Amino acid sequence: MSLDAPAKASTSSTTPSGTGSVPSSPSSPSPRHIRLTSHSGGFGALPMVWGLPNPTERGPVIGTTTTRAHRNVIGTHSGSYSVYRALAVAAKALDPQHKADLTNTSPTDTIGPYPQWLEPGKIVSLDPWGADVASVFANELAAGYDIRPTIAVTKAHVILPEVIDALQKGRLKADGKFLTANGAAVVTKAAIEPVWWLPGVAKRFGTTEAELRRVLFEETGGMYPELVTRTDLEVFLPPIGGQTIYIFGNPRDLANPEVELTARVHDECNGSDVFGSDICTCRPYLTHAIEECIQGAQRGGVGLVAYSRKEGRALGEVTKFLVYNARKRQVGGDTADQYFARTECVAGVQDMRFQELMPDVLHWLGIRKIHRLVSMSNMKYDAITGSGIEIGTRVNIPDELIPADARVEMDAKVAAGYFTPGVVPDADELRKAKGRGLET
Numbered sequence: 352m353s354l355d356a357p358a359k360a361s362t363s364s365t366t367p368s369g370t371g372s373v374p375s376s377p378s379s380p381s382p383r384h385i386r387l388t389s390h391s392g393g394f395g396a397l398p399m400v401w402g403l404p405n406p407t408e409r410g411p412v413i414g415t416t417t418t419r420a421h422r423n424v425i426g427t428h429s430g431s432y433s434v435y436r437a438l439a440v441a442a443k444a445l446d447p448q449h450k451a452d453l454t455n456t457s458p459t460d461t462i463g464p465y466p467q468w469l470e471p472g473k474i475v476s477l478d479p480w481g482a483d484v485a486s487v488f489a490n491e492l493a494a495g496y497d498i499r500p501t502i503a504v505t506k507a508h509v510i511l512p513e514v515i516d517a518l519q520k521g522r523l524k525a526d527g528k529f530l531t532a533n534g535a536a537v538v539t540k541a542a543i544e545p546v547w548w549l550p551g552v553a554k555r556f557g558t559t560e561a562e563l564r565r566v567l568f569e570e571t572g573g574m575y576p577e578l579v580t581r582t583d584l585e586v587f588l589p590p591i592g593g594q595t596i597y598i599f600g601n602p603r604d605l606a607n608p609e610v611e612l613t614a615r616v617h618d619e620c621n622g623s624d625v626f627g628s629d630i631c632t633c634r635p636y637l638t639h640a641i642e643e644c645i646q647g648a649q650r651g652g653v654g655l656v657a658y659s660r661k662e663g664r665a666l667g668e669v670t671k672f673l674v675y676n677a678r679k680r681q682v683g684g685d686t687a688d689q690y691f692a693r694t695e696c697v698a699g700v701q702d703m704r705f706q707e708l709m710p711d712v713l714h715w716l717g718i719r720k721i722h723r724l725v726s727m728s729n730m731k732y733d734a735i736t737g738s739g740i741e742i743g744t745r746v747n748i749p750d751e752l753i754p755a756d757a758r759v760e761m762d763a764k765v766a767a768g769y770f771t772p773g774v775v776p777d778a779d780e781l782r783k784a785k786g787r788g789l790e791t
């Protein structure tokens with residue numbers, strides 16, 4: 352696909368003259384001027400007042416580029432994929448005026464509304480009404496506004512070798528409802544795009560809205576001038592990854608504190624989650640959490656995995672791999688006492704995930720109590736409890752699931768404050784080289 356599209360475009364577009372004019376085709380005329388975003392498009396944009404309880408009064412999030420005058424946010428839909436959308440338009444594979452046909456796309460399960468949706472500042476990084484735009488904004492859609500869902504809810508079967516192994520070893524039992532005989536876990540899942548209410552995001556990070564807008568503008572190379580020119584627009588659709596949630600059991604039960612909730616909030620680690628790299632515990636912890644979620648649902652509870660696209664502590668994979676090399680080549684070998692220092696040398700910080708926005712998705716689901724949190728992270732624990740959600744038991748990764756090469760990371764994290772029911776390694780222990788070299 353990615354190779355076909357430009358080739359197709361090159362045969363259908365006129366040859367550039369070299370004088371700076373933009374090639375055009377009769378079917379989708381290209382603009383000959385740049386559309387500046389510094390000034391209001393004028394006319395017809397629906398107001399949006401974040402946090403108002405009635406969705407009609409709150410107003411829809413309109414990030415469309417089809418009718419620019421209707422836009423009431425900064426940025427556009429699909430998070431980081433908005434750039435691919437631009438490429439598709441550039442390649443003339445996508446009509447920029449295309450409007451989504453939302454027939455039969457409605458959520459398989461209704462989420463909310465919950466009291467947290469109405470609490471000022473409780474949810475600032477996603478649109479609680481994002482899954483329901485076709486119903487709650489039906490009138491506005493009928494009036495011609497291009498309103499797009501920022502959340503989609505569907506059903507799936509997920510089949511993981513670790514779950515099949517647990518089934519074969521008897522740790523899990525098939526019930527035909529939550530887990531099938533062939534090892535498929537039956538889930539409800541939702542994909543969620545980021546929708547940032549800038550005043551609320553600024554408050555979470557202890558800064559001013561003006562400062563946040565300025566830094567977002569400058570650090571994206573001036574990508575969104577409206578951040579600084581349109582202070583009347585308070586909502587930003589950032590070009591970053593969103594999150595996916597997997598629910599084991601009845602989604603409605605998530606909001607009932609009487610129903611046992613097993614939950615993991617997991618940050619993306621492609622190397623381990625997908626490819627099974629043994630330098631960290633991400634995949635084994637994730638699959639252990641899924642096993643716990645299935646067991647929880649089978650006990651009459653409900654399970655949740657919230658998966659955030661924050662690859663490599665939100666530093667990205669290039670930085671992550673550079674750090675791996677720095678760790679393994681340093682004098683003395685790969686040791687836990689230098690674990691965070693090596694990341695900081697390369698990235699300037701130890702971690703950029705900043706869990707401040709993470710609890711929003713839990714509040715969207717109406718969660719008030721997590722009975723079993725499958726995580727050892729003190730940062731996640733503090734963010735969740737700090738947002739008003741009670742946590743019962745914390746479930747650590749079983750020792751036998753920690754790959755040998757991941758011992759460095761585990762020791763470093765436990766020494767830095769991660770929850771453990773076991774022994775916190777002392778300074779001597781942290782100085783021992785436990786990681787593999789690069790050539791072995």
Ligand SMILES: [Zn+2]
Pocket residue numbers: 620623624631632633634
């Ligand atoms: Zn990992």
